Amino acid sequence: MIRMKWVAGAAMLACAGALAGCGSGGDKTPDAPAGTATPSGTATGTPLAAPSPGAPATDPLLSGQREVTIMRVQASEELELSGRLEEGGDTGGRQLFVPTPIGGDRYVIKAYGTADGHPANDDPSCWQVNGLDIEPELTIEAAVCDEDNPIQRFTITATGDGTYAIGSETRSLQHAPGNGLILKESGNGRPPSTFRFVDKGPARRPMSG
Numbered sequence: 001m002i003r004m005k006w007v008a009g010a011a012m013l014a015c016a017g018a019l020a021g022c023g024s025g026g027d028k029t030p031d032a033p034a035g036t037a038t039p040s041g042t043a044t045g046t047p048l049a050a051p052s053p054g055a056p057a058t059d060p061l062l063s064g065q066r067e068v069t070i071m072r073v074q075a076s077e078e079l080e081l082s083g084r085l086e087e088g089g090d091t092g093g094r095q096l097f098v099p100t101p102i103g104g105d106r107y108v109i110k111a112y113g114t115a116d117g118h119p120a121n122d123d124p125s126c127w128q129v130n131g132l133d134i135e136p137e138l139t140i141e142a143a144v145c146d147e148d149n150p151i152q153r154f155t156i157t158a159t160g161d162g163t164y165a166i167g168s169e170t171r172s173l174q175h176a177p178g179n180g181l182i183l184k185e186s187g188n189g190r191p192p193s194t195f196r197f198v199d200k201g202p203a204r205r206p207m208s209g
């Protein structure tokens with residue numbers, strides 16, 4: 001009887017010792033591998049790489065929020081839209097433009113008159129390819145703005161040094177001696193003209209009807 005109690009007591013001591021040795025590890029979560037996140041979201045080990053920078057900011061002059069004057073780099077007079085897009089002259093045409101993005105690399109180019117409070121000057125016209133012209137040389141005329149009209153959609157491409165090329169479909173805006181500004185097929189031996197845009201302040205809102 002005494003021997004049985006001694007055996008039982010020894011067994012209980014052995015069990016207690018085993019529990020003391022492994023009991024703390026029984027409810028302990030194994031160390032997380034280096035570089036993995038804990039449930040709280042805090043990474044351990046090697047820090048995570050910083051997120052890559054976002055896309056470059058939109059050119060403010062092409063945002064639709066600024067009025068600009070436009071001048072051909074090789075010229076000394078600003079572009080003016082009256083019946084036709086021309087350089088300079090004293091026609092009383094519109095010389096303040098708002099290139100307005102409409103998706104992809106396409107823009108409608110709104111034209112405003114002098115900001116003098118006259119309602120007509122604050123109501124924009126838009127550049128439009130002259131549908132009455134005959135290829136290969138097309139001109140640009142003033143029209144009621146309609147961004148759904150494909151002949152009012154233009155491309156504007158930065159060419160470096162703060163200059164831009166302007167085009168329509170496969171044509172580029174060029175200066176032809178004796179014919180002024182024309183749209184002509186690219187790759188015709190005459191390089192596209194380049195233009196400087198000068199910021200003239202916030203764009204005006206079109207007059208409501």
